[in-house]
Amino acid sequence: MTTTSSTRYTLGGDEHLFVELSESMSLDAFFRGLLITKELAARNIGGITEICPANASFQVRFDPDVLDVAHLQEVLEDIEANIGEHEGTLDTRIVEIPVYYQDPWTHETLMRFRERHQDPDSTDIEYAARINGYADVAAFIEAHSATPWFVSMVGFVAGLPFMYQMVDRDKQIQVPKYLKPRTDTPKHTVGYGGSFSCIYSVRGAGGYQMFGVTPVPIYDPQQQIRHLSDFAIFFKPGDIVKFRPIDRAEHDEIVAAVERNDYTLRTAPVKFSQRDFSADPAGYPARLLEALYAN
Incomplete structure (x- = not known):
């Protein structure tokens, strides 16, 4: 998978996309991941079956027969880019x-x-x-x-x-x-x-x-x-x-x-x-x- 800025996307078998936001834990990395996963959940995209946030990363489980992984990555890249344009609040x-x-x-x-x-x-x-x-x-x-x-x-x-x-x-x-x-x-x-x-x-x-x-x-x-x-x-x-x-x-x-x-x-x-x-x-x-x- 490709990498956007410091974010790294890795496939986990056929049904999981692992997204690593930082190699080290920080409050910034955690908060960015939380905002991304909350926005992803709010979009209610067909084919996503589970979203698991972690400390400086998160994993998305999806149905490959319904959702193409390349499109899922595009959506995530768009969410991350837009989050960077405004103040993050929770x-x-x-x-x-x-x-x-x-x-x-x-x-x-x-x-x-x-x-x-x-x-x-x-x-x-x-x-x-x-x-x-x-x-x-x-x-x-x-x-x-x-x-x-x-x-x-x-x-x-x-x-x-x-x-x-x-x-x-x-x-x-x-x-x-x-x-x-x-x-x-x-x-x-x-x-x-x-x-x-x-x-x-x-x-x-x-x-x-x-x-x-x-x-x-x-x-x-x-x-x-x-x-x-x-x-x-x-x-x-x-x-x-x-x-x-x-x-x-x-x-x-x-x-x-x-x-x-x-x-x-x-x-x-x-x-x-x-x-x-x-x-x-x-x-x-x-x-x-x-x-x-x-x-």
């Missing part, structure tokens, strides 16, 4: 996720797998704080929770969000994955690998550093939990997340409220502007948070 939502950092469950798990870690003599969050130059764990938790995060993709396992921090690139937290993946990770673990934070939606294997847990379910295939009654997966690409540190007492209170099915997530609608964020990457996220705490 109607989305911001949501607060409570996090019990340094909880006992991830601590027990990480201690079982220290031989697979870069620094067996410290915890995951102690290691992350040290290699990122923070004075202590408290300062690291402040850095992780103070600024919002963009959900760039949902997947790997059902409902798991990958989140990219809304800060200047030189302030981005960077933490490598475990040297060898674990065979166990508690459900709802707040993890970190590379430049991405995530929330493990189910218990299972994993290689991301473990910082804490959230008491809020983000995946319910039975759709019995109130905030998951409309759809089994809570997060969507483009969501903005604000972590809020909590203690054990509040964690247990929220768990009890979820079990009673009367827990309400704090959310607010917002319009995100890529231009405004680029112009003021420190102040603009703070203004977005005002919508979350307006009431």
